Amino acid sequence: MGLFERLDIWRLFGKMTNSPTGRRFQSSCRRLVEKAMRPLAAGRSEDPLPFMPLEKALPECRVSLITTTGVHLDDQDPFDTASALGDSSYRAVPSGVNVDCLRISHTHFPHDRAEADINVIFPIERLRELAEEGAIGSVGADHFCFGFDLHVKELVAADSGSAHEIARRLQEDGVDVVLLTPG
Structure with a gap:
């Protein structure tokens, strides 16, 4: 220890x-x-930035959220905040979730505004509104949440990284766009 x-x-x-x-x-x-x-x-890499232009208009796109703010359902295990390196696991949150069932277990930012309105860090209700208004095509079936983590190599490891698993799940769900909310 x-x-x-x-x-x-x-x-x-x-x-x-x-x-x-x-x-x-x-x-x-x-x-x-x-x-x-x-x-x-600025300017530390010679590699061009990866850019994937949308192949269809945003009103035709399916959109999901990915957050590193430690959001999870009240019946899911909270993220491990005691470890100095964080927690490399993730939690899937279904699209139809009642926002009153969401909790925050990330300890490295103030929660007061997010607790008053979870959409500040996890804009699930705003996504639903955008879909209803036709600004986006639909909302993905699940959204994916991470807590504080310094295990980046574990997240992207080709054989076991959760980033690959999430990408597969998003692809299977037909998600075109992901909105990232950092914590």
């Missing part, structure tokens, strides 16, 4: 972040990190 796990730093950090003082601290840290990282962020 590492030092972070023994001291339960991640859980303490999450509790602090969800307080007024913690939000001010987080805002200050964010500005410092952005300033320090800005020179490193």
Whole structure:
């Protein structure tokens, strides 16, 4: 067991972040990190950015959500927030879910706005409205949720990565577009 796990730093950090003082601290840290990282962020790769133009109009597209905000159903296991490296598992949330059954187990961002309106981080009701209005063709059968995770290699591993499993499920469901909401 590492030092972070023994001291339960991640859980303490999450509790602090969800307080007024913690939000001010987080805002200050964010500005410092952005300033320090800005020179490193742009133009680091010679590879062209992957771009997949839509083959049909958005009103004909089926859309699903993928989020890294730790959203899950109240009857699903919460994400492991005690591990310093996070939790590489995912939770599938059906399209017709009642938003009152959704919970957040990600501890590294303030929850107050998301708890007041889950659509801030998981815009399921907005997707339904867009489908009803004809702005998108339909909403995918399932949406996929991750918690805080630093196991990127595990997510994309060709033989066992959950990213491949989710891509297969989305393809089988006929999803054309995925909206990503980061946490």
